[in-house]
Amino acid sequence: MQARIYVTLKQGVLDPQGEAVRHALGAMGFDGVHGVRQGKLLDVELDAASRDEAEARLREMCEKLLANTVIEDFRVELL
C-alpha cells in the first residue's frame, strides 16, 4: 500500500527555514512574497491488511518518529 504523509509546523511556531527561503527569494528579485513555511512529505510503501490498519500504523509512525508532535502537525493520505 502507498501513502503520503505531510508534516507541517503548527500555526504560531516560528519557521526560520521558511524565513531564510523568503529572504533568499527576495534577494533574487522575487518580491511580493509575504510568507514561506517549509514542511516535510514522506512517501511510504508498506504492507497492511486493510486501509484502516495502514492508516493506524502510519499515524503511530508519525506520533513516534516522523513528526515532532509538540511543534508539528501531520496528515496521512492513503494513495
Added chain:
Amino acid sequence: MQARIYVTLKQGVLDPQGEAVRHALGAMGFDGVHGVRQGKLLDVELDAASRDEAEARLREMCEKLLANTVIEDFRVELL
C-alpha cells in the same frame, strides 16, 4: 495568494534520508515498510495579479531556488 509547492526526488535517485527513516522505523518494530522517500513541501503566500502569473512566478522560484531540478521534481498547487 496561497500556494503549496511539492519537491520530491526524481525516480531512480537514491534517497539515503528515506532509507534512514525506513531503518529507524524497522528498529522501532514497524515491520513491513518497504520504502520511504522524503521530500519537501513549501507553503508560499505571495502577491500576484492572476493565478497564471502566480503559477509562472512560483515555477520560476522552483527552477531557480526551491528545487534542484537535476535530481528533484516539483509541483505547484495554487490553493
